[in-house]
Amino acid sequence: MLADALLGGCGGSSADGAASTAALPTNPQPVPADPLTAASVSVAASAAGNIGAGFAGLSYEKSSMALPRFAPGNGALIAMFRQLGPSVLRIGGNSVDTTQWAPSGAGQTSGEVAPSDIDALAGFLQASGWQVLYGVNLATSTPAAAAAEVAYAAKSLGPSLYGIEIGNEPDLYGGKYFSTWSLADFEQLWGQFRAAILQAAPDVQLTGPADAGNIGTWTVPFGEQVGSGQIMLLTQHYYRGNGQSASSTVAELVSADPNLVADLATLKAGAAAIGVPFRIAETNSFYNGGADGVSDSYASALWVIDHLFTIAQGGGIGANLHGGGDGDGYTPIADSDGVVVAARPEYYGVLLMVLAGQGNLLDTTVAAGALNVTAYAIRPVAGGLNVVVVNKDSTQNLRLSLTTGLAVNTAELLLLTGPALDATSGVAIQGASVTPEGGFAPAAPYTPDIAGGVVTCYVPAASAALIRIN
DSSP states (O other): OOBOTTSOOSSSSOTTSOOOSSOOOSSOOOOOOSOEEEEEEEEEEEEEEEEOTTOEEEEEEGGGGGTTSSSTTOHHHHHHHHHHOSOEEEEESGGGGGOEEOTTOOSSOTTEEOHHHHHHHHHHHHHHTOEEEEEEOOSSSOHHHHHHHHHHHHHHHGGGEEEEEESSOGGGOBTTTBSSOOHHHHHHHHHHHHHHHHHHOTTOOEEEEEESSOIIIIIHHHHHHHOTTTOSEEEEEEEEEETTSTTOOHHHHTSOOHHHHHHHHHHHHHHHHHTOOEEEEEEEEEETTOOTTTTTSTHHHHHHHHHHHHHHHTTOSOEEEEEOSSSSSOOSEEEETTEEEEEOHHHHHHHHHHHHOSEEEEEEEEEOTTSOEEEEEEEETTSSEEEEEEEOOSSOEEEEEEEOSSOOOOEEEEEEEOSOTTOSSOOEETTBOOOTTSOOOOOOOBOOEEETTEEEEEEOTTEEEEEEEO
């Protein structure tokens, strides 16, 4: 670890005293308090994945449709979605298999979904610019009921309907819904529902299997069985661990996750074999609602950046972060019966990634000693280069040298910050918090020093930086 407390700030001349070839910064970045550690990030020309439209999505329980949450008049939630979108909302979760289609229902009734609920969702999606991956009951419904619901949804939602998901986590149905249960049982039942749905709504796109785990024994074999002719997207769920476990700590959350990398490799190979993409259609930090004081902490903002970029590097076309409500566990947006309470720390991590844009990911090399630092580079379609650096060390500030191999004319930096990794409030991007009404007005970006094609700036302890280069 190299102490660097005597080095100058990010503004002004280059480190060797030569005049900078770029214009002097107009908003120099403040020098963080000691300790300072020298670090570097190099960006290569080799591809490392892609981030396309709708990559960072959200996921909610089907029971949400009994609340005034997804309605065209919910302006605050629409504004929150618009900050992150357009993207894909997934309606599913455990409650999908206990929610019944009620074609004559009054709407906003627990345990059922009525035409007016779908119409309200349609208005919400139109206002927010999002699409929906819509789940229907497999475990406790019938093919006829599912087909009728999908037929109505297809008509009401129109182009806002991204796809249909049949059931939720079917690999866990055994002992929960059925005394005996196997992959073959699921495939047979799923096929019956699929046939009925396509007879009623022949143009809808189907996805699956939305398993909780068991990628090698359920998800990939299911994909091989149905093939690309029956699904347009292979879907899987992923959580870091059990929210009720003592090991589900802040330190665990911000550490590397080799299980995710291995699972993505299996999914990528399985999806490629049948010629469809794959998506992590339900995910968050720790399952069972999250770990109190961890999943709702500032650490989740830094974790989710790594999580989403790792999924992109692993070949996924997107991820849907599960949430809803105002408990002490996970949710990007906290709400009370559909009324927005606040943007949670996790929301800010998603927002920073969205601000980094869409495009091809490039390989990066990080040199920061033993510090917990990661970096990602995106080459947007419109040009330039955007680099995200995540410093998860709680005490060490970085004096960062960024080398891109490109001519650098201008650079600007936005910082994601929080009081401490275990803080549950006080999170901001460039000094600005997202208001409960969905407003976001960050301060002017910092303008780092540019010398000899190297961008020099600071990434404070427990922060993430978005550096935009042209």
